Amino acid sequence: MELHKSTSHALLEKLKNKEISSQDILKDLASRISKEDGKVKAYVRPSEKINPPELKGVPVLVKDNICTDGYNTECCSKILSGFKPPYDATVIKKIKDAGHSFLGLKANMDEFAFGSSTENSCFGPTHNPWDLNCVPGGSSGGSAAAVAADEAIWALGSDTGGSIRQPAAFCGVVGLKPTYGRVSRFGLIAFASSLDQIGPLTKDVRDCALLTNIISGYDANDSTSINTPVPDYTKALVNNAKGIKVGIPKEYFVEGLDPEVKKIIEEAINKLKNLGAQFKEVSLPHSEYAVPVYYIIATAEASSNLARFDGVQYGLRAKAEGLIEMYKKTRRLGFGDEAKRRILLGTFALSHGYYDAYYLRALKVRKLIKQDFDNVFKDFDCIITPTSPTPAFKIGEKVDDPLKMYLSDIYTISVNLAGIPAISIPCGLTKKGLPVGLQIMSKHFNEEMLFRLAYTYEQNTEWHKMKPKL
């Protein structure tokens, strides 16, 4: 039985009917991983064996920045090498409470989630299963590639500026960034605390709704989690787009958007039109400031969050004379180039004399970006855009040009700045056979609208059934 090819909801049905056991799923996944992961490299620390703490349900693959009790959690950074948290993140606890287990192996990512290609991992890059010479996107590239390559059934990633949705688009899977506050961040090793959110990467929209059901909800351990009821998101899976009002932001269809991606997105929009959704052009006038604002706020928060990694409490400790030398040497050896770049940028933006000019100003513009969305959502149920301006690019193509790399998030980061939810679903393949993702955004806590529209699109197209040839 090729269980690894299956969705979670199909496996859950088989488990319920006692046709298979969780052990069967695990065995099948293990052989798939040993067969394919030498090429894809979605998993880190491959010398560790698959070994869930307690096997039940359909095991979930988890990104290396989510704490798992007693299992290495290193954010793919040398500075956290050997770190085993003494507790589970709230999402892991919830997965266990819902009758599932964590896979026992972790997914590759850009170091501390800094990046859009998974090339900034201390373990080396993950390869895109659709074209092994291409990046899988990032920073949750390991989670996305594993799900696309059928090396995992479903997975968790984290999204600070696009890190779930962009790799989902590049790998042809479904990825959701929930509303800020919907999912507890307790046990997620922080990158930028006002932007980070954990979310699912799955093979179809139903699995995405199921995993969102499991991980959502208030948590007293996360002061930014919000105490509003969690609806059953599977109830939103209705094949009906009639009357849904969709805005198309004109600022997102300009220079820089790959013509092939543009064409595929336009076809998807036409499809949804035929299914009864109503489209109209809208404006998000402050969009052009999203990238600079994000790279001030995100690096400022990162520089502060990463101050705790100094060789004293976690992971790596360099041998040196005296405490200050030990701090310096540990951080010099432990952080990769991109982490250092962000710590420097963020520390500068927060420094005396520059704080008002950079950080404070960025916060003000962030507010304007949020207001742009609030205005559109007064009249529209959702907004549709491409997830990324290009399909997956070649490994090595942008890694030496940080500004180029930063621009690959141009369509995803406003969502984090505004705190709203957004989903990416597969909507086509380029001539070279690379997947393209459609992004749907909605107002705070309206994940149901995303699921409804995404499900309707999926039920009336075949893209989610396409598999890479490995």
Ligand code: GLN
């Ligand atoms: N690519 C963006 C960055 O480099 C977003 C990363 C993320 O969402 N974690 O910051």
